[in-house]
Amino acid sequence: MWLQLRCGLEPRALAALTVVLVAAAVFAATHFWSARPGSVRAPERVDEAVHVPVAETDADVADARTGGGAGTPEPSPGAPPAAGPGGQVVVDVSGKVRRPGIHRLPTGARVADALRVAGGARPGVNLDNLNRARVLTDGEQIIVGAPPGQAPAGGTAGGGTGGGRGPTAPAGPVSLNTATVDQLDTLPGVGPVLAQHIVDYRAQHGGFRSIDELREVNGIGDRRFADLRPLVRP
Structure with missing residues (x-):
């Protein structure tokens, strides 16, 4: 009554204010009750280390079944290959x-x-x-x-020419002036086309006077000439 007379509130407004205050009081009491401190139990002391199981591989399982895992020496990896x-x-x-x-x-x-x-x-x-x-x-x-x-x-x-279908590799250096296309084809890096170029050059220039003339044949570069030099003769 004093608040109504002091503030000039109507009965409805006063009732609404009262409901709001009561609800706020209930909410505050619930909040403080749920947040009250509680007792906490101390953790038990662990005397032994926890054993962590090691994952078994397929080889371990197989050894366990056959009983051959213990005392079996591992194979030696051997000498590693030479690496650059x-x-x-x-x-x-x-x-x-x-x-x-x-x-x-x-x-x-x-x-x-x-x-x-x-x-x-x-x-x-x-x-x-x-x-x-x-x-x-x-x-x-x-x-x-x-x-x-x-x-x-x-x-x-x-790897020679296999199956008996191709030419037989010569035992000594191949003569550039007398070798056939099949004989030249046995040389490393020389195929049928390049062998024919060598024969054509020989026919056009009257033969090879030295091994160095092999550089002038179409299709023979410095690298291929270096591979062929110890394998041929004029």
């Missing part, structure tokens, strides 16, 4: 391949990988004498289709 800088090996693939030249392969690559990056051997070349599973070493040379016994120092030669 940056974990790569640089090899020279020449001879009867589609893309002869210098190729870089990751350490641990094999001769088969070198043949693959070189485009593979040309048709008709037999690779039975070439160990394609051998691990490559940095700086080596692989000559595909070279005559037997013509591998340079630090290099590997293998």
